[in-house]
Amino acid sequence: MTTFFPADFAPAGLSPVEMAKFASARRASAFVESGMRVGLGTGSTAAWLVKCLGHMVRAEGLQIRAVPTSERTAQQARAEGIEVVSLQDVGWLDLTIDGADEFDPALNLIKGGGGAHLREKIVATASDRMIVITDPSKQVATLGMFPLPVEIVPFGWQATRQLIEESLLGVDVGARKSTLRMNGTQPFTTDEGNLIIDLHLGRIGNARQLSLVLNQIAGVVENGLFVDICDTVVIGHPDGRDEVIDLIPDLESLVDAGGEDNIFKDIAD
Template sequence: MDAKQIAGEKAAEYVKDEMVVGLGTGSTVYWTIVKLGQLVKNGLKMKGVPTSTKTEELARSLGIPLIDINNAKKIDLAIDGADEVDAEFNLIKGGGGALLREKMIASLAERFLVVVDETKCVKTLGSFPLPVEIVPFGWQMTRNRIDGLGCESKLRTAGRAPYITDNGNFILDCGFDEIHDANGLNLELNRIPGVVENGLFVNMTDAIVIGRNRGKVEECLFCRERIQSSTHTK
């Protein structure tokens, strides 16, 4: 069992009966959703709020009941992956193209649980290019403004055409190298007209489950101020 599967399946243990759960997008949370599908078949009562059409299709194929975000009175727990996570629980997300919906659902959830394998844990964010979702209108002007913040951005493509998000927008993948002030950059990016949202998740994460090699999982449980970690053998 690889580290992604270990972390993803462990995260499913946090889901209890009658919960409304935000279902993330990506290769690690995929295993969470597969495990939840098994638990639902065995009697778990829950509803999911998907962060992408891809996740929606997967959840439906596994028999997980879904609810539209507009009909969810609350989201008890959101579970999602990350492209990078630092020691302060700040994240870079959006490699899968669903960053806007992921951030909306995470912000509405009472608790936000992140699942990653150990390769995603970094000292400083920035090795992974920061995704920024922008509107197509005047996108090159928007890119120029973003590059003025100290990065080199590239338009994400699908074949020869621009990649289109579930919301009908473009994504710029922005190379900042090292991001020492994630909160400041988050605010600066979102002040630029044409920027819809960016992939910095700052002061949002409540817990992290980290899948490690040799079948181990580390849980950093619901505490930004004091991380309590334990290692378990699978």
């Protein structure tokens, strides 16, 4: 599906950073077709995607049902004229498009800079395909420079934080500093009413192992490592160009041959 955006759709005078975000969102919107159930991510790049899809709804008659990953994305989607539903309503999604704070050559991600990684991971793993929209600054050889968020329940959070710090002694990371995420003078709270501990690790030697270790700790709800979830990354550039990186280049042919691109898909059956 090729989508045409008028010249004035991207506001004039965008900064190079915002142009890169828009370019990736514009390209990713071309993957969306009428009738799809689409997960909508959270963050500044995802906000551009919602704008693009809103334009397609109004100008082209695009009909989709969207599951937002945060309350602020839901509010923006409704304002754009996009039908918003819950994951319970649709059961399964054709596609999720979201941003990322970092991605590595295997398309493993760190997400959660906006504090929505719990819903983002639930929505992404309930999708046939996850596309990440981003800019070149998020591409890294090894994950870990961006702080890794860990969502925890408020009850006994100090003890949970201590357990998290102790667990880091047994994994391959570059540093072991943790901070409670704040919102001004108060602890930041997620849409689920939880707290976030940010781990300043510098380098993550084994993302899969670290994710499993963290999620075994009592009090931990979810961490921001997305391992083996993302299929495609769309990179937008400051000059308006875009490029697509596919982990599985010919995804459609695998589906036609009976292959499975998401190990959780049978949950919907």
